[in-house]
Amino acid sequence: MNKYLIAPSIVSADFLELKSAIAACESAGADWLHVDVMDGHFVPNLTMGPFLVETFQRATKLPLDVHLMIEQPERYLEGFAKAGASHLTVHVETCPHLHRTLQHIKSLGCKAGVTLNPGTPVSAIEPVLHLADIVLVMSVNPGFSGQAFLPETVGKVSHLRALLQVLNPAAWIEVDGGISAETLPKMKDAGANVFVAASAVFHHPEGIEAGIKALRDSINQFPPNRTRNI
Ligand code: DX5
Ligand code: ZN
Numbered sequence: 741m742n743k744y745l746i747a748p749s750i751v752s753a754d755f756l757e758l759k760s761a762i763a764a765c766e767s768a769g770a771d772w773l774h775v776d777v778m779d780g781h782f783v784p785n786l787t788m789g790p791f792l793v794e795t796f797q798r799a800t801k802l803p804l805d806v807h808l809m810i811e812q813p814e815r816y817l818e819g820f821a822k823a824g825a826s827h828l829t830v831h832v833e834t835c836p837h838l839h840r841t842l843q844h845i846k847s848l849g850c851k852a853g854v855t856l857n858p859g860t861p862v863s864a865i866e867p868v869l870h871l872a873d874i875v876l877v878m879s880v881n882p883g884f885s886g887q888a889f890l891p892e893t894v895g896k897v898s899h900l901r902a903l904l905q906v907l908n909p910a911a912w913i914e915v916d917g918g919i920s921a922e923t924l925p926k927m928k929d930a931g932a933n934v935f936v937a938a939s940a941v942f943h944h945p946e947g948i949e950a951g952i953k954a955l956r957d958s959i960n961q962f963p964p965n966r967t968r969n970i
Contacts, residue, residue, distance in 0.1 A: 742769075744959045748941040750773055751788070752938035764949055771803075772805040774936045776938075779810035782811045789819075793820055806829065807855070808820070808830050809831060813834055817848060827851040828851075828853065829855050832864050843871065857878050862896055866907075869904060870908050879927070897913060913931055913934065921940065921957065924937075
């Protein structure tokens with residue numbers, strides 16, 4: 741498995757061409773398929789439910805990374821797990837019993853993810869970091885693709901990486917929102933290792949493969965601000 745993972749967010753694909761969009765992600769070397777679930781309450785938009793997750797799992801072997809931007813996510817965990825979700829990520833802002841919710845996700849056989857909005861401090865999830873397989877840092881306010889990256893979230897990733905070094909070094913740090921070939925290296929340098937991207941993949945002017953390649957190249961590029969050691 742790659743050390744740095746790319747997770748295209750299918751929400752920005754052309755849904756009339758879903759099968760070929762997923763195939764293009766696979767052939768370009770995407771690692772996970774990110775599925776943005778929105779309920780029109782927690783976030784001001786409506787998207788997908790278990791029905792589409794079940795459809796995606798028939799189209800791909802990629803792990804389905806399901807991001808639940810919904811109120812009372814515990815009501816739907818089993819449905820998404822049965823539909824074929826590999827990872828279930830919940831927002832701390834929606835989970836009064838976050839510890840129990842993460843345990844519940846694991847009991848369903850899924851990787852457990854926790855996430856927080858740009859306005860929520862890392863301290864809100866610190867007590868459950870040892871339980872999380874994935875910690876997702878939102879780098880936009882959730883609800884829509886195509887928003888501008890919030891640079892103040894870079895410091896949050898560094899803070900989190902330092903905490904996880906002690907509490908749970910195996911956890912992935914995933915970042916989501918405004919990730920492009922320009923912003924990705926900043927998040928990588930801060931300690932992120934999974935990069936979600938919707939617009940940068942599905943709205944790339946040269947197509948999905950080119951979008952993924954540009955992100956992969958930005959992961960592999962030598963940091964411009966450091967001198968090379970030959
Ligand atoms: C934000 C979603 C993201 C979003 C990313 O509400 O969780 O996954 O679709 O879109 P881009 O990459 O266009 O910012
Ligand atoms: Zn997302």
